[in-house]
Amino acid sequence: xxxxxxxxxxxxxxxxxxxxxxxxxxxxxxxxxxxxxxxxxxxxxxxxxxxxxxxxxxxxxxxxxxxxxxxxxxxxxxxxxxxxxxxxxxxxxxxxxxxxxxxxxxxxxxxxxxxxxxxxxxxxxxxxxxxxxxxxxxxxxxxxxxxxxxxxxxxxxxxxxxxxxxxxxxxxxxxxxxxxxxxxxxxxxxxxxxxxxxxxxxxxxxxxxxxxxxxxxxxxxxxxxxxxxxxxxxxxxxxxxxxxxxxxxxxxxxxxxxxxxxxxxxxxxxxxxxxxxxxxxxxxxxxxxxxxxxxxxxxxxxxxxxxxxxxxxxxxxxxxxxxxxxxxxxxxxxxxxxxxxxxxxxxxxxxxxxxxxxxxxxxxxxxxxxxxxxxx
Numbered sequence: 001x002x003x004x005x006x007x008x009x010x011x012x013x014x015x016x017x018x019x020x021x022x023x024x025x026x027x028x029x030x031x032x033x034x035x036x037x038x039x040x041x042x043x044x045x046x047x048x049x050x051x052x053x054x055x056x057x058x059x060x061x062x063x064x065x066x067x068x069x070x071x072x073x074x075x076x077x078x079x080x081x082x083x084x085x086x087x088x089x090x091x092x093x094x095x096x097x098x099x100x101x102x103x104x105x106x107x108x109x110x111x112x113x114x115x116x117x118x119x120x121x122x123x124x125x126x127x128x129x130x131x132x133x134x135x136x137x138x139x140x141x142x143x144x145x146x147x148x149x150x151x152x153x154x155x156x157x158x159x160x161x162x163x164x165x166x167x168x169x170x171x172x173x174x175x176x177x178x179x180x181x182x183x184x185x186x187x188x189x190x191x192x193x194x195x196x197x198x199x200x201x202x203x204x205x206x207x208x209x210x211x212x213x214x215x216x217x218x219x220x221x222x223x224x225x226x227x228x229x230x231x232x233x234x235x236x237x238x239x240x241x242x243x244x245x246x247x248x249x250x251x252x253x254x255x256x257x258x259x260x261x262x263x264x265x266x267x268x269x270x271x272x273x274x275x276x277x278x279x280x281x282x283x284x285x286x287x288x289x290x291x292x293x294x295x296x297x298x299x300x301x302x303x304x305x306x307x308x309x310x311x312x313x314x315x316x317x318x319x320x321x322x323x324x325x326x327x328x329x330x331x332x333x334x335x336x337x338x339x340x341x342x343x344x345x346x347x348x349x350x351x352x353x354x355x356x357x358x359x360x361x362x363x364x365x366x367x368x369x370x371x372x373x374x375x376x
Contacts, residue, residue, distance in 0.1 A: 017029050019040070025044040054085055060161050069126060070157075071122045073149065101145060114320035115154075116213070120281070123209055128274040131205070131274050132274075139168075141184065143158065147160045192266075203270050217259070246259070250291070253287075258281065296324070297333060303340055
């Protein structure tokens with residue numbers, strides 16, 4: 001099947017442009033003429049089809065479609081041809097976490113803490129849905145920044161379940177461990193169990209959440225060595241190497257404790273499930289809100305006094321801080337931070353801009369009510 005801009009498939013899906021190519025296939029941006037919405041089409045390469053049974057590809061698509069969760073990419077259709085398989089999926093226009101981090105780092109920037117927390121919550125919610133699938137727990141086995149994409153509202157979604165399995169994966173046979181030693185996955189994003197060829201369950205995905213979270217909040221992969229770009233096997237050596245403290249930005253200690261538990265070498269020392277991790281994460285989020293509220297108030301006090309602020313808050317943290325101040329009825333503080341705190345609306349997504357503008361408007365309305373004089 002020839003795929004190029006302008007090609008129409010089943011008289012419904014029109015190809016717009018090529019997006020990317022990887023080891024398993026190509027991704028094209030397209031348009032659903034019938035439902036009038038953008039789509040993505042993943043085309044499996046012929047070399048891939050020679051290695052993978054078509055039925056496995058269809059099963060992958062069916063598994064994803066069955067989950068139907070806002071933090072997992074939606075699958076709309078699977079189209080089979082003699083030499084091709086096309087998976088029609090939700091179009092995620094804001095790219096991957098990997099590309100976002102690369103773009104930010106080139107400009108000496110990084111994700112804000114509030115943005116990172118929202119992303120980790122999205123990923124954990126997606127994994128909770130996958131691990132709780134009625135047909136059996138779906139273990140992703142390859143969670144990494146390349147497989148976390150964003151929709152137009154900056155909601156993070158898990159993609160590419162090509163290496164996913166249902167239930168558990170047994171340990172590799174002794175002979176296979178000697179020959180290969182490791183389960184499938186991406187170097188640098190394998191859990192200790194994957195590297196050692198041991199039994200895998202849903203907790204292997206939680207280790208990967210820890211890797212992604214550490215990368216986000218420390219701005220470095222947790223397992224690095226100055227002698228090498230990467231020493232992924234270091235994570236399973238004894239004694240287990242102590243990770244450096246996450247001190248890139250002011251963060252509550254609860255967050256670091258949470259991440260280090262995800263990164264425990266022994267799966268039994270991690271959270272038992274994504275659900276349990278999410279429950280604990282609520283405590284982390286509350287600690288962060290208190291932490292950010294206090295930073296915003298210090299920022300406000302400095303602005304009111306005409307002094308240099310001790311706090312450095314980017315626009316995403318300011319937007320989150322304004323929401324927290326509003327919730328705590330600090331309307332004057334939230335209003336001033338919006339106006340003079342250094343908020344750059346152009347750096348926010350459309351959805352975040354709408355939220356912070358509404359927060360600002362509400363704070364103004366509440367302040368107007370507070371200064372009204374009651375008639376005698």
